[in-house]
Amino acid sequence: MRTVDPVKHAEKKRHITDTAAGLFATKGFDRTTVADICQAAGISTGSLFHYFPTKRAIFREIFEQDSADNEAMFAQARELSPWDGVLLVVDRLSEPALDRALAGLVVEIVAQASRDPELWELAARNERVVRDELAVLFQRAHDAGQIALSVSATTAASWTQGLVDGLYGRLVDPEFDAPEQVVTLRLILSRFVGAEAR
Amino acid sequence: MRTVDPVKHAEKKRHITDTAAGLFATKGFDRTTVADICQAAGISTGSLFHYFPTKRAIFREIFEQDSADNEAMFAQARELSPWDGVLLVVDRLSEPALDRALAGLVVEIVAQASRDPELWELAARNERVVRDELAVLFQRAHDAGQIALSVSATTAASWTQGLVDGLYGRLVDPEFDAPEQVVTLRLILSRFVGAEAR
DNA sequence: GTCTATACGCCGATAGAC
């Protein structure tokens, strides 16, 4: 008989990571102090370090949560025609760029991953998984005659990710109009892979 | 008669910013200490603060140097045909992505700019200048019949920047082949704006 | 102009009572 309730434990950790994620997104990892997180979460530092060994471990957990939803996304995409599946994935990957808070978190993840080898490895693996799943969809769409690839399916997949990355850069434009940008993104992608423009 | 030699002064500042830029690129701004910069530059903290009022001012100066070369780039582009001019600009904008150290600096600039309103404003202005100059080239290429735009020249220009941004994300791929990626980038852009594929 | 020395505050993490 365990003395700890694993459900409660997980819920508490989740509360901490959710709180911390908001702070990391707005202030950045290095400028967010443990005291900030504790205050925002309504706990003490002693308690926080009961759940996480280091501040960095909190960040890592946020990143892992963030990349855990891919499988569900692709499962959903596989229920559609291949090309519609691609478009669904593009929409989903674009979502964080359209939300200021989430975009800030993504910026921070990139910045941290570019310094921390362990985080870099996690990010690279995640990127590869998405790319390879996307490549399968592209290949099927090609075989089904929905598109006409002139590059490898993997290249098409990788640059689909690149286009989504490019979406973040458009945020600097004060006249940024999210829905319109996503439409343009689809147009560029459609022409790239020889799909009918919609 | 001045007692300070403005040339020496500028050279010394440049030495400090060059040294600091390398450290910011590899360690990030927040994890680079003033002591780090002083040690690498071979000076004392007292001396450093004689040239810059704060650590952040060093970063800002690096950013300003970085965005000062645009005018020369577009002057060069204007000597070519409009579409060749676009391709030249794309190559130049892509260069930092192909160099690990410079890419690290760009990541850091994005991360810092997303928190610091003053830096954000500088970045946005710089982005707009490049976009507008690019838009002129796109419009001329269109009018000259080199391309067939189906979106506004400004949208084409903005997404050209987006594609270059997307290039940075491709760095996570350990099999990243820089020249090949730039070729693909050109292909995507060419199809987007209705240019003949090369 | 450049140095050494140091002020002064804050940070991540720990100790130990309850």
Place this chain on the structure above:
DNA sequence: GTCTATCGGCGTATAGAC
């Protein structure tokens, strides 16, 4: 499990001699 109290160290920036 949660708290309070606190440690040891480091960070930016300044003071003031040379």
